[in-house]
Structure formats: structure tokens, C-alpha cells
Amino acid sequence: MKTKWNHLKGYVRVEIIGQDSSSFINTCIQSGIGIWDIQPLDQNRALISISVSDVQKARGILKENKLKIRIKEKKGTPFLLKRMWKRNGFILGMLSFICLLFLLSNMIWNINVTGANPKTEYELRKAAVELGVTKGKFIFLLPNVREIQRDLTEKMDNVTWIGVTQRGTSYRFEVVEKEIPEAKQMTGPRHLVATKEAVIHSVFVEKGQPIVGVNDYVKKGSLLVSGLIGKEKKPQLVSAKGKIWGEVWYQTEVEVPLNTSFQTYTGKYKNRHYVSLFGLNVPVYGFSEGEFKDKTETLNESPLYLAKWKMPFSYIKKEIRETDGVKRSYSKAEAIEVGKKMAKKELSKKLPDDAKINGEKVWQQNVSNGKVKLTMLYQVIENIASAQPIPIQQGE
């Protein structure tokens, strides 16, 4: 054990030259200088080991005894380190190689985009650059894949969904594009027919022969504007064009519960940071749980890679957000009011942009099981015209 300790501290093998080495040994022992491995070489010389810190003290004793000292060997950790330091270039090279490998394997090397046409791909890459996802960026500095996916999907308008996957040093974006049907220009001869049952509110015809007038009742599919114009004997085929506004009734049902409880975030949050070592989470910063009564927690893990291997340590951010259970209760009148608004909102989602809600009516209302059930009727004025091509009769 003691020799191990000496090895750690470092010691020297020295040669003692001169007569009477035994008295030197005795003085050393008496003054508490540790010496060991004493090996006589011949009459005047002996090899001894002495720890580095004791060499200076020993020199004094040697002078008194008129002995000479010559250092033969330097042993132990400090000297080993010194010798290794002479080859520091080698060690530095090795360390910098590992560092470099580590950095390079946590860098983005490749970004693949699949499923997008060139225009969308260009836009996507541009959006990705804005988020910081470019070649040569460090992966651990970027938001995680989930966040990138969300941000990109928000940024891109002409895309339904973007799937972001990270595989080692490459990112892959899978794009599902919105298919926007191209408006077909109908140029052939056609009629305009009603799309639904309605009472005509107003008629605006650009081309064609109007068949119906204001306040006429039409069924679904009935002819509104004819594509046949001119004299009866010699009709001319045209592409009818126009807008026929009709009053249409819609029926919507809504249910409004009188008492609802739901959760909201209060805005208070705590972040906790962990370093995960071999699956063990060691908290690094943020030690309090926030002492929230109700809370939700989300974990964000960003792993580190060395070459293709996932390192056993990663950085984990835990977000703890306080939630608040809110109870909402309506009186009957309030519930009806809310129900009306909800129904209207729902209806306007279904209607085309140029439609107008003219009037509303509560058709039925009843309260049961703590819910208000409303059936609403809406009078909507919308364009009911749709094109119907006229088949060309040949051989006439």
C-alpha cells in the first residue's frame, strides 16, 4: 500500500557515492525521511529510493556525511505525466480527434425532402433555414423534431402536413401537399340549375335566358338559367353565366351543457434540466417542482451521438406547467345565447364565403340532463346556381 502511495507521489532512484552509507541510512530514519529499496552496488556506492518531497532534506544530511548524490531514475506518476506531456502532440491529436468526431456526429449533414414539388421544396428549405435547420448546424442546439414539425407546418400554407424525422445526422421532411383543384373554365354550352331547394331572392344573369323570377320556389336540379337563347326556331347555344340568389333554410342542432369543467394553463411554469447518464436522470438546474396543485409535465430529450452510436448521456428538459381547473356554469338563458352563437359559427363554416345569414329562429329548445338542446333554423341567402352542360346532339 505504501509503495503504491509513493508511486503516486513520485520518487527517485539515487546513487549515494562515498564511504559510510550506513550512517546516512540511520540519520535518515531518525529524521523521518522515508527511504527504501536500498541496494548496495559495491564498497562505495548504494542505490536507494527516496520520495521527491524528501530529496531536499536528504541533500543536507548527505553534505554532513560528505557523500555525493546522483539521480539515476525518476519514477512515479508525476514523472510519467511529464514524459507523456513531451508527446503532447499525440495526446492532443487523439483528444481533438474525439472532439471532432463528437462534434461532427452532432451536426446536420443532410436534409432530404420527399413528396414535395420543386416549388414547395424550395419554400420548405427556406422555411427550414429560418428555423435554423441547415447543413452544418449542431443538432443539440436546435429545437426538437416535434417542435420543428409544428413550426414548419404552421409556416407553410400550401402543405397539409410535414413529417420531420431525424436519423443520425440527417433530417428528413416528408411533405403532404394540399391538392388545390384547379378551377376548370367551363366554356361549353351549359345551363344553370339549382343546387338545392330554395326560394329565389334575386337574379343576376350575365349570359343566358333566365327561366325563374324572384320569389319563385325551385327544387333541387330545376333549371334556373337556360343556355338556349334566341328565337324558338333557331336557338343558339351559349354558356349560361350568372348568380341566382336563393333563400335556403338550414337546420342546426347544438347542445350546450350547463356545467362544464375544463383545464387551462395559468401561465406559471417551471423548467427543470437534467443530464441523463445511463438512463439515470441527474438534475442539473431547477430543483423545485414548483409546488403546483395541478400540473402537466412534458419531457424534451435531446440525445448526443458519437458517430452512429447514441451516447449514454443526453440532456433532458422537463417543463412543468400549472393548470387550473375552471368550472363554468350557465343559466338557461345564457346557455341559449351561447348555443345560438355556436350554431351560427358552425353554420358559417359550412357556407360558402359569399353567403349571407338573413335570419335565425329557435325552432326547438329543451333542457334535460343538465344540457340545453337547441334546434335552430337559419334563413340563408346564397348562390344556388351550378353549371350543367348541354349535351350536343349530333346529326341534327
Place this chain on the structure above:
Amino acid sequence: MGKLRQQVNKWMMQNLELPADVVMDLPRITMIGQLHIYIENHRGVKAFSNEQLTLKLNQGVIHIKGSEFVIKTILPEEILLEGTISSVDFENE
């Protein structure tokens, strides 16, 4: 006085079963074959060479003879010698 004390010590050793090296301040020597010799209670090195080690004792000296001697450890009262030991002689003054 000294003589009386020695007699008392000897009596104590014999009748009270106390170890002799403690009571009488004698060296305790442990040998492992010819390889090691471990001496406690010595009073310093008198002479040391490849073939011989002479240690001072409370009374007299001890000569250890052999070859290829190396003192492995030396402390104020203990010494561990390595080599090939051929003889251990006591010399009373």
C-alpha cells in the same frame, strides 16, 4: 539495579506468559525461508553491503550474511531485508 530489573522481567515472562520481545525489549525476527528477514526492535544500521548486514541491538549486534541484499523497507524500529540469507549470528558485547 539493572540486574534486578532483568530478573523481574524474566520472571514476568515465564510466569505471566507475556511475549518476551515486549517485556525484555528483544528483537523479533521473522524469516521466510532464505528470501526475507524481518527484524523488529533494532537500533540502527551499523554496516551494510551486498553480502552482510550488521544491525545494532539493545544488547550487542546481529550479523546477517548471504548474498544480493536489498533493504526493502526501513523504519526507525523495523527493517525488511531481501536476498539470499545464509546465516544469522548474534554477537554479545
